């Protein structure tokens with residue numbers, strides 16, 4: 001039974017996230033999921049021309065919105081399988097009066113599912129920045145196989161980096177951090193820096209790991 005539970009049938013990969021759904025969505029959020037979301041799905045035309053940023057597991061999307069505002073000339077793609085997180089983002093990037101997408105967020109694209117499906121759909125896609133902030137730490141030993149940032153996935157991300165592309169990872173779970181550093185030994189990725197000002201995200205502020213600060217990794221292929 002455990003094995004079956006761990007399988008995400010869509011991705012045919014071990015499931016790395018907790019829930020897909022939380023509490024019932026408001027009518028407005030439901031409307032946005034049905035009407036806006038399909039319009040801002042990533043398309044092949046989004047890749048290749050502009051500086052492209054990917055955020056994996058954006059939660060409620062606070063950091064994705066910052067990326068969008070601070071990189072108006074870039075395409076900012078977010079992947080998140082938790083429907084309530086996606087709906088929270090859609091609500092925050094649209095006007096309450098007429099549900100239209102706010103001008104400053106027109107560069108956002110949303111893949112409402114496992115990022116591995118997005119990468120399978122666009123096998124040649126390249127990203128200039130890939131952000132993974134507070135990936136689910138799966139602290140119990142029997143759940144270790146659910147950790148997203150294993151060496152296979154890191155190798156996959158490395159193939160999706162542009163020539164000067166960077167992967168930015170942050171976690172307050174220091175044991176997971178050390179585990180990722182170990183996984184990196186089975187990749188060609190290099191640690192360029194571990195120095196980043198603390199990025200406040202919803203999950204980081206909960207500080208479930210009880211550590212004094214998040215730790216960061218900035219990686220590149222060269």
Ligand SMILES: C[S@@+](CC[C@H](N)C(=O)[O-])C[C@H]1O[C@@H](n2cnc3c(N)ncnc32)[C@H](O)[C@@H]1O
Nearest residue numbers: 016017057058059114115133134136201202203
């Ligand atoms: C601990 S939360 C952190 C959310 C947010 N980054 C923050 O810092 O507040 C981890 C998020 O990663 C998402 N996630 C897990 N596996 C994923 C995958 N394979 N593809 C995309 N998102 C994933 C989960 O649904 C969850 O929302």
